């Protein structure tokens with residue numbers, strides 16, 4: 134591998150220096166910012182992936198180009214480890230080191246230094262696979278990534294346009310192909326076939342009640358869901374799906390007034406198409422890894438949102454029921470992983486009603502995924518709809534070995550096995566999560582009204598606050614408290630005390646140039662008022 138080739142390739146993909154000597158950081162979901170800053174970063178991420186693949190004996194590393202819920206002008210680069218989970222956190226530091234090298238020469242030197250420090254054999258083979266969402270800027274970023282692979286003699290496969298979870302799926306498939314733990318056929322078609330077959334097994338003898346309208350945020354989820362639907366036979370399961378907001382030919386309307394982030398933060402349905410009261414609706418985000426359901430009560434016209442907390446409680450209670458029916462309770466441990474954004478009522482419901490343990494981690498699926506692995510069945514969802522259910526190898530083997538003693542036990546075991554295949558085990562996947570929700574509602578014979586009645590959310594508000602310098606805000610206690618700027622947390626605490634059953638916290642976003650403030654309280658007006666007061670405190674401490 135030649136130093137000169139790396140320098141020459143890097144010269145085609147300059148890095149843009151940030152003002153005031155600021156450094157790029159690997160955020161909640163990789164490097165994410167205005168797309169025109171990302172070309173050099175994508176090249177450098179390619180170098181990092183070439184090192185990581187070699188360090189892991191040539192296993193393929195995935196790179197996803199997406200800015201998910203962010204506006205169309207943004208983009209992002211995110212690295213996926215061989216089993217489809219997020220890049221190991223220790224390596225985020227090396228990624229940051231490479232990305233912040235001031236010159237092409239310094240970059241090449243750092244690349245070789247890292248190889249030495251990490252004992253990477255540069256003569257061995259390496260592989261990177263990549264995918265991108267529908268943002269036009271993705272094309273240039275893929276080219277930069279590909280050039281880094283060529284310069285480091287790393288094999289590169291471009292899977293072109295994919296949802297983020299599809300790229301995670303493919304990464305795991307590539308690395309397990311031909312082994313006993315093969316995750317599936319290494320192709321997009323393989324993904325559709327696997328999901329559809331698991332869906333039909335999970336829905337055996339069950340029928341969906343009523344049609345489902347899916348808002349795809351005008352992102353990659355639209356064409357990919359339409360593709361999956363070609364493999365699905367509605368006559369077998371009764372699932373009639375209407376796909377809306379699936380226009381990917383106008384990049385500027387991506388995530389605009391639609392999608393899961395819109396519904397969650399505005400706490401209302403997208404204006405177009407206007408939801409019909411009583412109908413079952415859901416929204417995906419721009420790269421189809423988040424899911425939010427919603428429903429308008431035809432009697433009261435009240436809007437109900439079923440966010441990540443609701444999906445987690447639905448899944449945990451259903452799986453716990455299946456365990457009891459299958460005679461597995463006591464044998465396997467189910468746990469729920471949430472973040473500080475989880476509604477207090479959902480945490481109480483899981484702990485007190487479902488009698489299951491809850492773990493709280495910082496924001497970012499990388500943290501939740503890790504914590505969920507500690508359980509036999511780890512249900513993890515962020516309130517924003519990003520999450521999945523992880524089945525450990527032990528759990529899957531237990532389902533396989535268990536001899537059913539009755540038809541009911543057999544059905545429960547068959548459903549558990551099907552769910553383990555239906556639910557994407559690599560990362561939150563809105564399409565697979567949506568089918569999981571449909572399976573559960575069909576098995577329970579529930580409409581959305583029944584789901585809404587499981588517990589009552591505490592009124593809450595999420596506010597985005599633009600500040601002079603978001604990096605001033607540092608957190609502790611799984612982001613529930615600020616350690617810096619000094620004095621800010623005390624002011625928030627004093628403020629929270631004035632409201633009933635209230636809670637509030639602030640943190641810097643890892644995907645946007647802003648802080649986020651969350652507040653919940655006994656009434657709508659108290660939650661709104663508290664959120665605004667805390668937002669004001671944050672603004673005051675946030676620098677000019």
Ligand code: G16
Nearest residue numbers: 161162201202497498642643644645
């Ligand atoms: C990403 C992460 C999520 C996180 C969200 C917001 O989602 O994958 O885990 O909750 O960003 O993060 P932050 O509050 O730090 O901006 P997505 O859907 O944008 O990839």
